[in-house]
Amino acid sequence: MRIFQRRSKITWALLVFFVVLSLFALWVKLRSFPDDGGLRLEIKWEGIANDKNFRDLATSINECYGQEIFNEGLLLRSNVWFSGWGCYRVGSPQDIYSLNYTPEREERYFCRNFGENIIGKFYNFETELYNLEFMDAWENDAMRRGACGFLTNIFDSLAKQRRTLIHCDAGRDRTGTVSTLIAALVAERNGFLDERMIDAIECDYRKSGGVNQDKYNRMRNFVGKIQQAGSVAAFLTRTCGVSQDQIDKVAQSLNATLRQN
Numbered sequence: 001m002r003i004f005q006r007r008s009k010i011t012w013a014l015l016v017f018f019v020v021l022s023l024f025a026l027w028v029k030l031r032s033f034p035d036d037g038g039l040r041l042e043i044k045w046e047g048i049a050n051d052k053n054f055r056d057l058a059t060s061i062n063e064c065y066g067q068e069i070f071n072e073g074l075l076l077r078s079n080v081w082f083s084g085w086g087c088y089r090v091g092s093p094q095d096i097y098s099l100n101y102t103p104e105r106e107e108r109y110f111c112r113n114f115g116e117n118i119i120g121k122f123y124n125f126e127t128e129l130y131n132l133e134f135m136d137a138w139e140n141d142a143m144r145r146g147a148c149g150f151l152t153n154i155f156d157s158l159a160k161q162r163r164t165l166i167h168c169d170a171g172r173d174r175t176g177t178v179s180t181l182i183a184a185l186v187a188e189r190n191g192f193l194d195e196r197m198i199d200a201i202e203c204d205y206r207k208s209g210g211v212n213q214d215k216y217n218r219m220r221n222f223v224g225k226i227q228q229a230g231s232v233a234a235f236l237t238r239t240c241g242v243s244q245d246q247i248d249k250v251a252q253s254l255n256a257t258l259r260q261n
Contacts, residue, residue, distance in 0.1 A: 041117065042107045043084030053171035053209050054078035054090050057179050058254065064203035069192065070183070071256040075164055077179055079171030079209075080109055087111035087118055093165035095157040096120040097150055099175060100168040102128045109167070120167070123149025129168075132177040133218045135225050138239055148240035150178065155242065158182075159249035172208040173218070179204065180219045182250070184232045189251035193232070198223055 057077050058070035076091040080100060087093060090111060098109045098120030109120040124146025131137045138144050150166075157164045168174035183201050187193040198220055205211060205219040226235045236242040 040106075040108070041084070041110050041119065042080075044081045044109075045084075047081035047083065047085050047089075050081055051209070052078045052081045052090060054082065055204075055207065056091065057183065057204065058256070060204045060207060061183055061200050062256075064200035065197060068256050069197075070186065071254045073163065074158060074161065074254060075179075075182065076166070077171060077175050078165060078167045079175075080167055080169050082111055082165075082167070083109040083120075085111060087113040090165055091163060093118060094162040096165045096167070097154055097157075098122050098168075099129055099150060099166060099178065104128075121153065123153065129174055132174055133180075133222045135222075144239060147178075151181065151236065151240055152242060152246070154178070154182070155246045155250050158253050159246065161253055170208070170210055172205075172210055173215075176205045176208060176219060177222065180222060181232065181236070182254070184223050184226070185236065185247065186251050186254045188232045189247060190255050190257065193223075 055077060056072055057075045058072040061070055062068050062072070073091075076093055078090050080098075082090045092113065093111070096109065096111070096118055100109075101107070101120070101122035101124055103125060110117045112118075124143075126142040127140075127146060129137075129143060129146055129150075132143075132147055138147070154164060154166065166175050166178055180201050183204075184193055184198075187197045187201075201223065202217065202220045206216070223232070226232055229235065230238075233242075233244075233247050236247070237244075
């Protein structure tokens with residue numbers, strides 16, 4: 001009799017657990033219904049427990065550099081697993097840029113902030129972005145237009161001091177390349193883009209999950225290729241039409257030494 005009662009309690013406990021779990025799943029799913037643009041929002045269930053490869057870019061590079069150079073709390077990076085969950089888990093961004101948007105799938109990535117969906121923006125209307133850490137990608141017109149669309153709008157967000165999250169699928173290569181361009185530009189504009197800084201940028205890249213030895217030095221080599229043809233600022237102006245005013249505002253926003261002085 002006691003064994004039967006114990007089994008009955010376990011059965012009811014499991015039933016209640018699955019009912020609660022089902023209601024939770026339904027609640028989460030309801031948040032993925034079409035947004036105003038008619039596109040479905042992606043919920044990444046992996047984000048319940050898994051690491052989102054999230055970090056503050058400035059904090060990370062400052063740690064690698066051994067000195068506070070970049071202004072923290074402004075530029076954030078992660079993988080896609082944050083999508084569908086609370087914005088507080090990825091630094092409560094005001095703007096999100098989804099480098100992994102695929103025109104064929106039309107998926108949108110988002111986080112929840114006090115009942116509001118903060119939805120990732122995208123600018124690669126023609127093609128999926130990939131291999132941005134290699135110069136060949138920037139010679140592809142569709143790839144360049146998409147990448148430049150992201151960069152110019154990210155610059156606008158940073159110039160306005162808006163907390164900005166950039167992400168791709170893994171939060172590694174595409175996110176790493178855009179992070180590298182921004183960090184290298186700010187460092188160059190403020191006079192400290194030396195080997196020590198390039199090492200710090202590469203150090204930040206290697207913190208990303210999935211960076212094996214085959215990928216080592218990709219960010220260092222990317223910056224080196226740009227410098228062979230001139231400056232980072234000249235590359236962005238020539239490739240993306242970034243203005244000197246945008247460059248100055250981003251450099252000022254992310255330069256912690258200005259605040260210290």
